[in-house]
Each structure stands twice: as structure tokens, then as C-alpha cells.
Amino acid sequence: xxxxxxxxxxxxxxxxxxxxxxxxxxxxxxxxxxxxxxxxxxxxxxxxxxxxxxxxxxxxxxxxxxxxxxxxxxxxxxxxxxxxxxxxxxxxxxxxxxxxxxxxxxxxxxxxxxxxxxxxxxxxxxxxxxxxxxxxxxxxxxxxxxxxxxxxxxxxxxxxxxxxxxxxxxxxxxxxxxxxxxxxxxxxxxxxxxxxxxxxxxxxxxxxxxxxxxxxxxxxxxxxxxxxxxxxxxxxxxxxxxxxxxxxxxxxxxxxxxxxxxxxxxxxxxxxxxxxxxxxxxxxxxxxxxxxxxxxxxxxxxxxxxxxxxxxxxxxxxxxxxxxx
Amino acid sequence: xxxxxxxxxxxxxxxxxxxxxxxxxxxxxxxxxxxxxxxxxxxxxxxxxxxxxxxxxxxxxxxxxxxxxxxxxxxxxxxxxxxxxxxxxxxxxxxxxxxxxxxxxxxxxxxxxxxxxxxxxxxxxxxxxxxxxxxxxxxxxxxxxxxxxxxxxxxxxxxxxxxxxxxxxxxxxxxxxxxxxxxxxxxxxxxxxxxxxxxxxxxxxxxxxxxxxxxxxxxxxxxxxxxxxxxxxxxxxxxxxxxxxxxxxxxxxxxxxxxxxxxxxxxxxxxxxxxxxxx
Numbered sequence: 001x002x003x004x005x006x007x008x009x010x011x012x013x014x015x016x017x018x019x020x021x022x023x024x025x026x027x028x029x030x031x032x033x034x035x036x037x038x039x040x041x042x043x044x045x046x047x048x049x050x051x052x053x054x055x056x057x058x059x060x061x062x063x064x065x066x067x068x069x070x071x072x073x074x075x076x077x078x079x080x081x082x083x084x085x086x087x088x089x090x091x092x093x094x095x096x097x098x099x100x101x102x103x104x105x106x107x108x109x110x111x112x113x114x115x116x117x118x119x120x121x122x123x124x125x126x127x128x129x130x131x132x133x134x135x136x137x138x139x140x141x142x143x144x145x146x147x148x149x150x151x152x153x154x155x156x157x158x159x160x161x162x163x164x165x166x167x168x169x170x171x172x173x174x175x176x177x178x179x180x181x182x183x184x185x186x187x188x189x190x191x192x193x194x195x196x197x198x199x200x201x202x203x204x205x206x207x208x209x210x211x212x213x214x215x216x217x218x219x220x221x222x223x224x225x226x227x228x229x230x231x232x233x234x235x236x237x238x239x240x241x242x243x244x245x246x247x248x249x250x251x252x253x254x255x256x257x258x259x260x261x262x263x264x265x266x267x268x269x270x271x272x273x274x275x276x277x278x279x280x281x282x283x284x285x286x287x288x289x290x291x292x293x294x295x296x297x298x299x300x301x302x303x304x305x306x307x308x309x310x311x312x313x314x315x316x317x318x319x320x321x322x323x324x325x
Numbered sequence: 326x327x328x329x330x331x332x333x334x335x336x337x338x339x340x341x342x343x344x345x346x347x348x349x350x351x352x353x354x355x356x357x358x359x360x361x362x363x364x365x366x367x368x369x370x371x372x373x374x375x376x377x378x379x380x381x382x383x384x385x386x387x388x389x390x391x392x393x394x395x396x397x398x399x400x401x402x403x404x405x406x407x408x409x410x411x412x413x414x415x416x417x418x419x420x421x422x423x424x425x426x427x428x429x430x431x432x433x434x435x436x437x438x439x440x441x442x443x444x445x446x447x448x449x450x451x452x453x454x455x456x457x458x459x460x461x462x463x464x465x466x467x468x469x470x471x472x473x474x475x476x477x478x479x480x481x482x483x484x485x486x487x488x489x490x491x492x493x494x495x496x497x498x499x500x501x502x503x504x505x506x507x508x509x510x511x512x513x514x515x516x517x518x519x520x521x522x523x524x525x526x527x528x529x530x531x532x533x534x535x536x537x538x539x540x541x542x543x544x545x546x547x548x549x550x551x552x553x554x555x556x557x558x559x560x561x562x563x564x565x566x567x568x569x570x571x572x573x574x575x576x577x578x579x580x581x582x583x584x585x586x587x588x589x590x591x592x593x594x595x596x597x598x599x600x601x602x603x604x
Contacts, residue, residue, distance in 0.1 A: 066415050068359075068422070113595040120357035120418055124549050125594045131546055132587035139580045243542060247426050250419060283434055290427035294405070294420050301412045 023171060030160050030167070040159050044231060046272045047166035051173045051224035052245070053252040053264035055217040058177050061259030062186070063213040064193040066119070068246050069110075069126025072133050073103040073218050075240030077225030079137065082149035082235050092153060092165070096226045103222025107214045115210055127243065134241035148236035151229055162231045169224050176216060178261065178317055185209050193259075244286075251289045255296055257303025261317035266305055328458050333572035335461070338468030339533070341567030343526045343544050344551035345475055345560070346519030352558020353495040354512045356406065359421040362545030363428035364520055368394055368527030369536050370432060373441050383443040383528060390524040398520030403513040425541065432538035440535040443528070467529040472564065474525050478518070479560045491515050495558075543583075550590040555601055562601055 029035055035043065052070065059065040077099035084095040114125045138146045157165075180186050188204035200206050229235050248271060256267025271289075278285045300307045309315050347361045358364075371393065372386040379386075401424075409416045447466075451459040482488035493501040494511045502508055530536060530544065547570060554569055555562025570586050577585035 060415070066418065113591060117594060117598055119415070120351075121553075121594065121598055123415075123418060124357070124359075124546075125591065128546055128550070128587050128590055128594075132584055132591065135581075135584040135587065139584070247422075250422065254419060283430060286426045286430040287434075290423040290430075293423045294427075297409055297412070297416050297420055297423075298405075301416060 026167060027164060030163050037159060040163050042272055042276065044163045044166050046268050047170040048224050048228050049248065049252055049271060050265045050268035051170045052221055052249050053268050054173045054177055055221045056249045057253045057258060057264045058213055059217050060253065062181060062189050062193060063210050064196070065210060065214065066123045067126040068123045069130040070221055070249060071241050071243060071245035072106060072130035073221040074225040074228065074245050075133060075137070075237070076106060077103055077222040078229035078235035078240045079143055079149070081226040081229045082151050083143065086149060086152045092157060092230060096223050099226035100219040100222040103218040104215050107218025111211045111214045115207065130241050134237050137237040137241065146237060148234055150234045153230070157230065162227065166227045169227055173220050176220065180216065185212060189213065247286065247289070251293050254293050255303055257306030260303065260305045260309065263303050263305040329575045330572065331458065331460060332464065333575040334568050335464040335468040336571030336574060337564065337568030338471035339529050340547055340551050340570050341563040342471035342474055342522065342529055344548035344563050344567065345478060346522040347548045348552040348557055348563050349515060350519050351552060353491055354515050356410065357418050357421065358519070359418065359545065360425035360428055361523060361548055362541035362543070363425045364394065364523040365527045365530060365544050366536055366538065366541045367428060367432060368524040369531035370436050370441070372528050372531060373443050376443055383445055383532060387525060387528060391521045394520040394524035395517040399513045399517035402516035403509070406516070407509055407512060429539060429541055436538055438538060440537050442535040443532045445532060463533055467533055470525065470529050474522055475560050475564060478522065487514060550586060553590060554593055556599060565601060
């Protein structure tokens, strides 16, 4: 037993060291200009989509809250970024912080308004909230109504810097979700997802745990959204609050494996590469994504990672607790 | 003001019809069909194409679109959705979500992003009530169609064998099976009926307002709102919900009407999620 424990500790340390070396290597490669600008763009998209997907997965895969309204966070963050940078002249760090905080506040408001609902009621209610925000921004003079806003920062960050931010954001998302799920709250969350009544009866604070997940999701989706719009350079209400964001996120998580740690990351890589391939068939992207998603739900309901883990009995970044016996 | 209220009420019948198929699937089969809006628009395109090709009145296209949509719904439910409904809580929800954007982008490819509209002879005819108040004939007709479809559906569900077996299945699946109802077929028939109402709804939405390949999600949210306001599975609820939504859109004006109706919906969801007329 003690031996086992020591061995698992050493293996954890080795894992952390290996991951740290990979992270450092990616940063070095990014800033020494080894990556071509095209590769950098693809990696940037992978990091941002993976961040969005990891956060959506935290809600749908662990907290049992299937949201179709995470585009509300992305659009709001984009506007927070444009207003902070262009209107008030702040830098990117302030924009990221404000973007995250505004989205966290939105998450708290939505949580109190919507979290009594179950399943599809919650799903569509979050969508309605995002659409309401879209129409509000389309008619709000301060953010230039439907004309949209550009993001002006002096000096504008280079591609390598934006990628570095996105990669950092992705790492933070992974670590936060890992620690959250490894904690007592995470144990409660999984108990709750499997059986809400039973979990509640043994003292899991359902509302509190879900609220925490929602706020974490709002904050980090917001930060990733700000980085997304720094890289895009302009925001429009129709694009920022578009359901297309959720389509992409849902696709990514379903393909990779809902409720798995590595699923959203693999999904984001597949999505981004597929998108590059499909770019020459503009207009057919969503059709292909939809068909692939439906086929995966029918054939591999646990997604690629989930099915592999089931088949070969392993778990990447497992948040399982070791039994004490 | 009175004029606006008349418009709001007339819109209500049309919105109620858009919602009724979705409401039925919610209440009876327990399926949230996120592609319902796209099916409505698909039916509208079908009507519009037939109307141009055959040179007939838009109303006559229903003879083709209603059976076609029924068959589409029946097959879809039988082959795909029944299969995924047993696989976890959200599998069916996400499959219909996938269907919705396949249909949307498919229609964009086939019918382009341009707006379409079906024109009838009495497009701008009015019944004069007083100097400032008129009842537009087109809106009156589409509203009456909506109410008629809902009433017929109500009678169908309560009086016929098929309707009763659909309701029996929604009350108790096992008991319904015991008395000889084939529940797999029942859900497929229910979906067929839901899409048949979508066919009529496409016509009633496509005559007064222009529609685009991308209009589906807007109508889906209206339909969802009507269902939530009225209570799922409730036919009278759908009519009342439709009128509330219609009034909110008309009185709020073109800029803020949609926003106001969404906010009403969110408040309603938070306060009374079971709807005005709980079944």
C-alpha cells in the first residue's frame, strides 16, 4: 500500500515535469519563429477552441448543465475587450480581466435565473439569454449598434504574443478543471451528475457546486473570448453572439468525448484541422460537422477518448481518487 | 394602439401554430426538437418552390407539403431519433441540434441566402373597422388557419384511436404497451404529425413575412417561448402564449420587440417554468 502510494507520487511528479517541458518547448518554439504564421494561427485556434470546449465540458459533462448559450460569454467578452481597449485605451491584461469578470457576473445572474431548470429547459433558456444579449447589443448606441467595434491596442500584440496568451489560457483552463474535479466539490459534482437526488441526500450542495462551475466557466470562457477577439480585431453583435460558437463547441466535445478530461482537447484539434480542410468547400462546413457529430453520437456515444478509455481501461488526467484501503 | 393589439393577436395564432408541433413532441414524446424551426423553413421553401413551379395558389401546395413532411418526420423518428433517445439524457437533444445546422446550411446551399416570400391575391386587402383601425385580411386568414389546425389537432388527439394511443403512451409507456400500443410507431407518428403542422406553419409564416434559409432558429426560439409560456403539451396554452408573444413583438417595435419577448420569456422561465396552463 505504502509502496503503491510512493510509486503513484513519483509518476505524478514525472507527468508534471514532462508536461512542463512540453509547455516550455512550445513557448520557446513560438517566440523563436520556428512556427510559420499559418501553423501559429492553427495552434492559436486549437488553444482557444480547446479552452471553450473544456469549459463547456465542465458544465455539460460534469455539472449536468447542458448549455447552448456559451456564445453569450464569448460575445460579451469580445465587447468588453473592444470597449476596454478602444473606448478607454486600456491594455490587454485589463481587457482580459474585465472580460472574465463581466462574464463571471453574467454567469451568476444566469445561474440564479435559470438553474432551477432541468435538461432542455436550461439548454434553450441559455440560448434565449444569448439571443436577448445579441438583440440588446444590436440596438445599443454605446457599442455602435449593429455596426460593430474594432479592437485598437497600442502597440498591437504580435501573433506570437497572442498565441502565448491563448496557450497560457488553455493551460490554466486544464489545471483549474483538473483541480476543481479532484477536490471534494468535484467528487460531489460527479455524484450529482450520476444521481442528483442521492447526492443531495448525502449532503452535496447541488446549487453551490453548479454555481461554482458556471462561474468558473463564465470567467475562463470570457478570458479566452477576449484573446479570440484580440486575434480577430473586430466584433459584431451578429457574429459575437452567434449560435455558431456553440455549434463548434458542442461538436468538439461530442467528438472528443463528453465528460472526459482529454476529449475536448482532441476534439479541438480534430475540429481545427477539419475546418482547415473544409475551408475550400465554404458553406459545407456545418453540414459535414453536423453529419459527423450525429454519426459519432450514434456509433461512439462516449466520443473518441471516452470509447478508447472504455475499451483499453485507462484514463488520461484521471480525477479519480485512490481508494484508501 | 388598438391597431397594434389587433396585429399582436393575429400574430399570436401564427406563432401558436409554429409552436404546436414542438409542444406536442415536448409534452408527449419528451423530445426537444431543436430542428423544428428549420423544418418550418424547409416547408416554407417547399411551398414557395411548388407555388412557382405549378403556378398555383400557395394554399394548394399544402396538399403536397403536409404528407411529405409527415413522411420525413415519421422516418426521421423511426430510424434515427428513437435509436438515440435511449442513449443518455442529451443525445437526442444534440442530434436534433446537429440536424438543425445540417438543414440550415443545406438550405443556404440550395436556395441561397436571399429572402423569399409567397404572394397571394389579397396580399394587402383590409377590412375597415374605423378610420384608424383595419383588419388585414392576410393576417386574419393565416391566424384562422393556425387556430383551425390547433383545434383539429386537439380533436384528433382526444377522439381518434391514434391520438388516444399517443396520449396513452405519454401517460404510461408500459401500460400502453400492455394494451397493445406499438410505442415505437406511436412516437414516429407523433413526429410525423408535428412536422405536418410545421408544413402548415411554414405556409402561414411565409406569406405575411419574408423568410431566409437562416430564419429557422428565430422561429425555434419563438416556438420554444410559446411552449414555455403556455405550458408544454397544452393546446390552449399555445394559443395564449402565442398572443402574448405576438403582442410583445408588436408593442415593443421592430428594434426592441424581440428583446422584450426574450426577457419576458426568461422571467417566465425563472418564475414559472411549468407554464400558464400546466397539463
